[in-house]
Amino acid sequence: MKITVKAFATFREVMDMQVELELPAGATVRTLLSELAARYTGLDTLMFSAPDTLRDFVNILKNGRNIHFLAGLDTPLDGGDMIALFPPAAGG
Amino acid sequence: MNRQAFEEDSPLPAYPPDSRFLRQIPLFGKEGQKKLADARILLAGAGGLGSAIATYLSAAGVGYIRIVDEDVVERSNLNRQILYHEQDIGVCKVEAAEKTIHALNSDVEVDAVCRHIDEKSVNDLVSGMDLILDGMDNFTARYVLNRACLDAKIPFIHGAVNGFYGQVTTLVPGVTPCLRCIVPTTPTWEKNAIIGVTCGAIGSIEASEAVKYLTGTGKLLENRLLLWDGLRGECESIKIVNSPDCNDCGFSEDEPDSRRSSQ
Numbered sequence: 001m002k003i004t005v006k007a008f009a010t011f012r013e014v015m016d017m018q019v020e021l022e023l024p025a026g027a028t029v030r031t032l033l034s035e036l037a038a039r040y041t042g043l044d045t046l047m048f049s050a051p052d053t054l055r056d057f058v059n060i061l062k063n064g065r066n067i068h069f070l071a072g073l074d075t076p077l078d079g080g081d082m083i084a085l086f087p088p089a090a091g092g
Numbered sequence: 093m094n095r096q097a098f099e100e101d102s103p104l105p106a107y108p109p110d111s112r113f114l115r116q117i118p119l120f121g122k123e124g125q126k127k128l129a130d131a132r133i134l135l136a137g138a139g140g141l142g143s144a145i146a147t148y149l150s151a152a153g154v155g156y157i158r159i160v161d162e163d164v165v166e167r168s169n170l171n172r173q174i175l176y177h178e179q180d181i182g183v184c185k186v187e188a189a190e191k192t193i194h195a196l197n198s199d200v201e202v203d204a205v206c207r208h209i210d211e212k213s214v215n216d217l218v219s220g221m222d223l224i225l226d227g228m229d230n231f232t233a234r235y236v237l238n239r240a241c242l243d244a245k246i247p248f249i250h251g252a253v254n255g256f257y258g259q260v261t262t263l264v265p266g267v268t269p270c271l272r273c274i275v276p277t278t279p280t281w282e283k284n285a286i287i288g289v290t291c292g293a294i295g296s297i298e299a300s301e302a303v304k305y306l307t308g309t310g311k312l313l314e315n316r317l318l319l320w321d322g323l324r325g326e327c328e329s330i331k332i333v334n335s336p337d338c339n340d341c342g343f344s345e346d347e348p349d350s351r352r353s354s355q
Contacts, residue, residue, distance in 0.1 A: 006328070006330065008257075008319045008321070008328075009254070009257040009319065009321065010257070012321065012324070017324075017326070056277055056278065056279055056280055057279035057280065057281065059274070059275055059276075059279075061274070061330070061332065063331070063333070064315075064330065064331040064332045064333040065273075065332075065333045065335055066273065066274060066275075066276055066335060068276040068277070068335075069273070069276070069335035069336075069337045069338060082330075084330050086259075086317070086319070086330075087279065088252060088259060088274075088275045088279050089252040089253050089254035089255075089257050089258050089259055090229070090230060090231055090252055090254060090278075090279050090280075090281060091140075091229050091252060091253045091254050091281075091284065091286050092137045092139045092140060092141045092142065092226070092227050092228045092229035092230075092251075092252060092253065092291075
């Protein structure tokens with residue numbers, strides 16, 4: 001199944017702004033991030049503070065909804081999903 | 093009340109016609125200009141974003157601005173906080189801001205509040221306001237304001253900056269996600285770099301949203317998050333949706349009045 005990933009702000013310093021991935025059925029957000037980390041050097045360190053622990057500025061939206069309110073890294077993906085990797089700015 | 097826009101309508105014009113708003117009235121009519129003059133807004137934070145927002149909304153003729161910040165002006169603010177000048181260093185920001193705003197448009201009523209935004213102060217601060225604008229520099233205060241806006245059902249224009257990056261969205265209780273839906277936990281950044289041009293870009297978009305909301309013009313940044321990338325000259329808005337499990341708003345799309353806080 002095809003998943004579209006859009007990366008914003010600091011994530012663009014290690015990966016493409018937009019990438020399309022072909023993932024097997026049953027893939028989750030964790031599968032997707034592993035696939036991306038294999039493709040882009042430095043992405044794993046940027047996103048994770050420890051295995052399975054995302055840094056607090058890593059917000060992942062699945063079709064506009066934060067995976068925090070879904071199943072986190074275990075959130076299942078469906079063909080055609082748009083995943084946004086969004087590190088929110090906090091300053092004013 | 094900002095009288096300048098309506099002199100031509102007055103049966104007994106006491107003042108010569110004022111041309112201040114001549115070039116913008118075609119965008120939303122004299123009715124729109126009057127709505128700006130009658131509007132009461134809360135500007136939370138008088139830093140880089142607050143400087144751009146206060147400047148453009150005062151220039152546009154917003155009638156009442158309550159501007160809240162507890163800091164004094166420091167030399168390191170001057171790269172981006174264009175409300176302030178070298179002689180303001182050491183002065184309370186909101187006092188200096190009031191002077192700058194009045195130098196630009198003396199008809200704006202400024203309520204300068206030197207106060208910390210927290211659970212104790214927030215209800216007083218949002219009371220009587222038509223719209224809240226985010227000029228804050230941390231998510232702790234933003235979450236307090238987000239919650240107060242939901243309780244008082246006041247729209248909240250969120251903006252934030254980091255380096256050359258920034259984001260903006262217009263949050264309307266019961267219509268859009270709330271801030272907590274899209275950013276559930278406080279993001280921390282090791283580097284805290286910022287340059288004025290980013291504050292100008294994001295603050296201007298926030299002010300533009302305010303003008304549109306207050307005058308009923310155009311289409312708001314509702315249910316979309318605009319992400320600004322000044323480093324690459326790219327800008328994109330992505331769809332955002334509410335989370336029924338959000339602790340702050342928790343409303344369901346099927347039942348817009350089912351917010352937990354009101355139950």
